[in-house]
Amino acid sequence: MATKLILKKATKSINRSQRNYLRRHRKSQIGGCSPSPTATTVIATINKSIYRCHRSFLCLFSRHGAKGFKILKPRKDVDDLHQNSPPAPYSLFQERSGKTFDETKKTIVLDLDETLVHSSMEKPDVPYDFVINPKIDGQMLTFYVIKRPGVDEFLKKIGEQYQIVVFTAGLREYASLVLDKLDPERGVISRSFYRDACSEIDGRLVKDLGFVMRDMRRVVIVDDNPNSYALQPENAFPIKPFSDDLGDAELGKLGEFLNGDYCVKVEDMRVALKEFVGRDE
Secondary structure, eight states, X not given: OHHHHHHHHHHHHHHHHHHHHHHHHHHXXXXXXXXXXXXXXXXXXXXXXXXXXXXXXXXXXXXXXXXXOOOOOOHHHHHHHHTTOOOOSSOSEEXXXXXXXXXXXXXXXXXXXXXXXXXXXXXXXXXOSEEEOOEETTEEOXXXXXXXXXXXXXXXXXXXXXXXXXXXXXXXXXXXXXXXXXXXTSOSEEEEEOGGGOEEETTEEEOOGGXXXXXXXXXXXXXXXXXXXXTOGGGEEEOOOOSSOTTOXXXXXXXXXXXXXXXXXXXXHHHXXXXXXXXXX
């Protein structure tokens, strides 16, 4: 009984307060005054909720773009590569020689790791050629690099006949330092592509030669990993992977093919590859 009386009195008190508030609120509206504090609070709460939803939406897609989904670049980016337009803030390639890229010149696309060099974070048992210290994810790392036998002579001689591009699945922070050692004067390698230019297909990194040039007749890719040239296998010169064999002679074999009369004179490099690689098999 006491509980009912307390509830009844409290209810009457609340109702009386509400009626008084409504009278004051109506008077303030008739008099042209600003909205009541309660109305302002409601509006502020709504705005705050909208802001939180908008922020959550942006965070959601930012996380997906960085960790879960591959951001596709419009085809215009590929066209820009061939038109020598000024590079965007983010570019798929790095200019190295400063020379204008020539779409009409035959181009050799070289892999880096296990094709031109071998790198390890552990000091190798055989003599190494140089050390690089890239900063990756805020951490300074050390790599010991062994050059494939004959790589310096190969690059110099091939660069006289062809346009050279390096396309690697290695990180830009690491690979660019290796290229600075291989081509310190930047007179041989025209352009370089890194991991961010690779396409991911069925969990494998693939190098699309369409990013390098349009005319597939004039391009050869040299790589030790068949997955790398899965999109254009007819343009590939397979090469054995290099680790620390200082008697390796694969670059001599490649130079024999590229400097041969037939390869230099043929219009379609794919025809030369089919004959040379097929005969070797």
